[in-house]
Amino acid sequence: MKPVPAFLATGVTVAAAVFALAFISNRALGDSARQATEDERIERGRYLVHRVGMCVDCHSPRDEKGEFIPGKHLAGAPIAFAATVPMPWMPVAPKLAGLPAGFTAEDTVHFLMTGERPNGRPAALPPMPPYRMDRKDAEAVTAYLRSVAPSVAQ
Numbered sequence: 001m002k003p004v005p006a007f008l009a010t011g012v013t014v015a016a017a018v019f020a021l022a023f024i025s026n027r028a029l030g031d032s033a034r035q036a037t038e039d040e041r042i043e044r045g046r047y048l049v050h051r052v053g054m055c056v057d058c059h060s061p062r063d064e065k066g067e068f069i070p071g072k073h074l075a076g077a078p079i080a081f082a083a084t085v086p087m088p089w090m091p092v093a094p095k096l097a098g099l100p101a102g103f104t105a106e107d108t109v110h111f112l113m114t115g116e117r118p119n120g121r122p123a124a125l126p127p128m129p130p131y132r133m134d135r136k137d138a139e140a141v142t143a144y145l146r147s148v149a150p151s152v153a154q
Protein backbone atom coordinates (compact mmCIF):
# COMPACT_ATOMS: atom_id res chain seq x y z
CA MET A 1 0.00 0.00 0.00
CA LYS A 2 1.31 3.42 -0.94
CA PRO A 3 1.94 5.75 1.99
CA VAL A 4 -0.52 8.65 2.10
CA PRO A 5 1.30 11.83 1.09
CA ALA A 6 1.92 14.01 4.12
CA PHE A 7 0.14 17.06 2.67
CA LEU A 8 -2.96 14.96 2.05
CA ALA A 9 -2.96 13.52 5.58
CA THR A 10 -2.53 17.03 7.03
CA GLY A 11 -5.27 18.35 4.79
CA VAL A 12 -7.70 15.68 5.94
CA THR A 13 -6.83 16.28 9.61
CA VAL A 14 -7.28 20.03 9.26
CA ALA A 15 -10.57 19.56 7.43
CA ALA A 16 -11.81 17.20 10.14
CA ALA A 17 -10.75 19.66 12.85
CA VAL A 18 -12.46 22.58 11.10
CA PHE A 19 -15.59 20.51 10.66
CA ALA A 20 -15.59 19.44 14.31
CA LEU A 21 -15.06 23.01 15.49
CA ALA A 22 -17.80 24.30 13.24
CA PHE A 23 -20.12 21.59 14.53
CA ILE A 24 -19.35 22.31 18.19
CA SER A 25 -19.63 26.10 17.87
CA ASN A 26 -22.81 25.75 15.85
CA ARG A 27 -24.34 23.67 18.62
CA ALA A 28 -23.18 26.13 21.26
CA LEU A 29 -24.62 28.99 19.23
CA GLY A 30 -27.86 27.07 18.83
CA ASP A 31 -28.09 26.58 22.59
CA SER A 32 -27.44 30.22 23.42
CA ALA A 33 -29.86 31.38 20.72
CA ARG A 34 -32.50 29.08 22.17
CA GLN A 35 -31.79 30.40 25.67
CA ALA A 36 -32.05 34.00 24.40
CA THR A 37 -35.43 33.22 22.84
CA GLU A 38 -36.67 31.63 26.09
CA ASP A 39 -35.42 34.63 28.13
CA GLU A 40 -37.22 37.00 25.75
CA ARG A 41 -40.39 34.94 26.04
CA ILE A 42 -40.22 35.06 29.86
CA GLU A 43 -39.63 38.84 29.80
CA ARG A 44 -42.61 39.37 27.49
CA GLY A 45 -44.68 37.14 29.80
CA ARG A 46 -43.62 39.14 32.85
CA TYR A 47 -44.78 42.31 31.08
CA LEU A 48 -48.15 40.77 30.14
CA VAL A 49 -48.74 39.37 33.65
CA HIS A 50 -47.65 42.45 35.65
CA ARG A 51 -48.49 45.33 33.32
CA VAL A 52 -51.26 44.28 30.91
CA GLY A 53 -53.34 41.34 32.19
CA MET A 54 -52.79 42.45 35.81
CA CYS A 55 -52.97 38.81 36.86
CA VAL A 56 -51.05 39.76 39.99
CA ASP A 57 -53.91 42.01 41.16
CA CYS A 58 -56.20 39.04 41.81
CA HIS A 59 -53.83 36.08 42.08
CA SER A 60 -51.43 37.54 44.70
CA PRO A 61 -52.15 37.85 48.42
CA ARG A 62 -52.00 41.24 50.13
CA ASP A 63 -51.43 42.27 53.72
CA GLU A 64 -53.98 44.13 55.87
CA LYS A 65 -52.94 47.45 54.26
CA GLY A 66 -53.66 46.07 50.78
CA GLU A 67 -49.95 45.87 49.90
CA PHE A 68 -48.62 42.83 48.08
CA ILE A 69 -46.79 40.41 50.36
CA PRO A 70 -43.18 40.18 49.14
CA GLY A 71 -42.23 36.77 47.75
CA LYS A 72 -45.89 35.70 47.39
CA HIS A 73 -46.63 36.98 43.91
CA LEU A 74 -49.09 34.72 42.08
CA ALA A 75 -49.37 32.39 45.08
CA GLY A 76 -53.20 32.52 44.94
CA ALA A 77 -55.45 34.81 47.00
CA PRO A 78 -59.00 35.55 48.10
CA ILE A 79 -60.72 38.13 45.87
CA ALA A 80 -60.96 41.36 47.84
CA PHE A 81 -64.15 42.66 46.20
CA ALA A 82 -67.62 41.33 45.32
CA ALA A 83 -70.21 41.73 42.56
CA THR A 84 -72.92 44.33 43.16
CA VAL A 85 -75.58 42.13 41.47
CA PRO A 86 -76.19 38.38 41.83
CA MET A 87 -74.02 36.62 39.26
CA PRO A 88 -71.72 33.60 38.99
CA TRP A 89 -68.66 34.42 41.08
CA MET A 90 -65.56 32.69 42.40
CA PRO A 91 -64.20 34.47 45.49
CA VAL A 92 -60.72 32.87 45.30
CA ALA A 93 -58.04 33.18 42.59
CA PRO A 94 -55.86 30.06 42.59
CA LYS A 95 -52.08 29.78 42.57
CA LEU A 96 -50.41 30.47 39.20
CA ALA A 97 -46.74 30.42 40.30
CA GLY A 98 -44.94 27.50 38.71
CA LEU A 99 -48.19 26.83 36.68
CA PRO A 100 -51.72 26.29 38.01
CA ALA A 101 -52.29 22.96 39.81
CA GLY A 102 -53.15 20.19 37.35
CA PHE A 103 -52.23 22.27 34.27
CA THR A 104 -49.40 21.32 31.90
CA ALA A 105 -47.71 24.14 29.98
CA GLU A 106 -49.85 23.30 26.94
CA ASP A 107 -53.02 23.26 29.11
CA THR A 108 -52.14 26.76 30.31
CA VAL A 109 -51.54 28.03 26.75
CA HIS A 110 -54.84 26.45 25.64
CA PHE A 111 -56.73 27.98 28.59
CA LEU A 112 -55.38 31.48 27.88
CA MET A 113 -56.37 31.15 24.20
CA THR A 114 -59.83 29.57 24.67
CA GLY A 115 -60.91 29.72 28.34
CA GLU A 116 -61.12 25.90 28.38
CA ARG A 117 -59.65 24.16 31.42
CA PRO A 118 -58.12 20.68 31.24
CA ASN A 119 -59.98 17.47 32.14
CA GLY A 120 -63.37 18.88 31.16
CA ARG A 121 -63.46 21.20 34.17
CA PRO A 122 -66.08 23.98 33.77
CA ALA A 123 -64.94 27.38 32.52
CA ALA A 124 -63.42 29.74 35.08
CA LEU A 125 -66.05 32.00 36.68
CA PRO A 126 -65.90 35.79 37.03
CA PRO A 127 -64.10 37.82 38.08
CA MET A 128 -61.50 35.84 36.03
CA PRO A 129 -61.46 37.81 32.75
CA PRO A 130 -62.19 35.72 29.63
CA TYR A 131 -58.82 36.28 27.94
CA ARG A 132 -58.46 35.16 24.33
CA MET A 133 -54.72 35.59 23.78
CA ASP A 134 -52.91 34.69 20.59
CA ARG A 135 -50.56 31.70 20.84
CA LYS A 136 -47.45 33.86 21.12
CA ASP A 137 -48.74 35.84 24.10
CA ALA A 138 -50.23 32.74 25.74
CA GLU A 139 -46.84 31.00 25.42
CA ALA A 140 -45.06 34.04 26.86
CA VAL A 141 -47.40 34.21 29.88
CA THR A 142 -47.00 30.45 30.39
CA ALA A 143 -43.19 30.65 30.18
CA TYR A 144 -43.22 33.42 32.77
CA LEU A 145 -45.62 31.61 35.15
CA ARG A 146 -43.45 28.53 34.85
CA SER A 147 -40.35 30.55 35.73
CA VAL A 148 -41.88 31.83 38.99
CA ALA A 149 -40.83 29.53 41.81
CA PRO A 150 -43.87 27.49 42.89
CA SER A 151 -42.45 27.58 46.44
CA VAL A 152 -43.79 31.14 46.81
CA ALA A 153 -47.17 29.46 47.10
CA GLN A 154 -46.22 27.73 50.32
Ligand code: HEC
Pocket (backbone or CB within 6 Å): 048, 049, 053, 054, 055, 056, 057, 058, 059, 079, 090, 091, 092, 093, 094, 096, 100, 101, 108, 111, 117, 123, 124, 125, 126, 127, 128, 129, 131, 141
Ligand atom coordinates in the same frame (compact mmCIF):
# COMPACT_ATOMS: atom_id res chain seq x y z
C1 HEC B 1 -60.07 40.28 38.28
C2 HEC B 1 -59.39 39.17 38.93
C3 HEC B 1 -58.51 38.26 38.07
C4 HEC B 1 -57.56 38.65 37.16
C5 HEC B 1 -57.13 40.04 36.77
C6 HEC B 1 -56.99 37.42 36.65
N1 HEC B 1 -57.57 36.34 37.24
FE1 HEC B 1 -57.20 34.38 36.80
N2 HEC B 1 -58.68 33.83 38.04
C7 HEC B 1 -59.41 34.66 38.86
C8 HEC B 1 -60.37 33.86 39.61
C9 HEC B 1 -61.37 34.38 40.63
C10 HEC B 1 -60.18 32.53 39.20
C11 HEC B 1 -60.96 31.29 39.71
C12 HEC B 1 -62.11 31.05 38.74
C13 HEC B 1 -62.79 29.71 38.95
O1 HEC B 1 -62.16 28.78 39.47
O2 HEC B 1 -63.96 29.59 38.53
C14 HEC B 1 -59.12 32.53 38.21
C15 HEC B 1 -58.67 31.41 37.57
C16 HEC B 1 -57.56 31.38 36.74
C17 HEC B 1 -57.00 30.19 36.17
C18 HEC B 1 -57.54 28.78 36.35
C19 HEC B 1 -56.69 28.09 37.40
C20 HEC B 1 -57.24 26.81 37.90
O3 HEC B 1 -56.58 26.26 38.83
O4 HEC B 1 -58.28 26.35 37.43
C21 HEC B 1 -55.90 30.56 35.45
C22 HEC B 1 -54.96 29.66 34.68
C23 HEC B 1 -55.81 31.99 35.56
N3 HEC B 1 -56.83 32.46 36.36
C24 HEC B 1 -54.81 32.73 34.99
C25 HEC B 1 -54.81 34.12 34.97
C26 HEC B 1 -53.85 34.89 34.24
C27 HEC B 1 -52.68 34.31 33.45
C28 HEC B 1 -54.19 36.19 34.40
C29 HEC B 1 -53.55 37.39 33.77
C30 HEC B 1 -53.28 37.35 32.34
C31 HEC B 1 -55.35 36.21 35.29
N4 HEC B 1 -55.69 34.94 35.62
C32 HEC B 1 -55.98 37.38 35.71
C33 HEC B 1 -59.29 36.02 38.95
C34 HEC B 1 -58.51 36.80 38.11
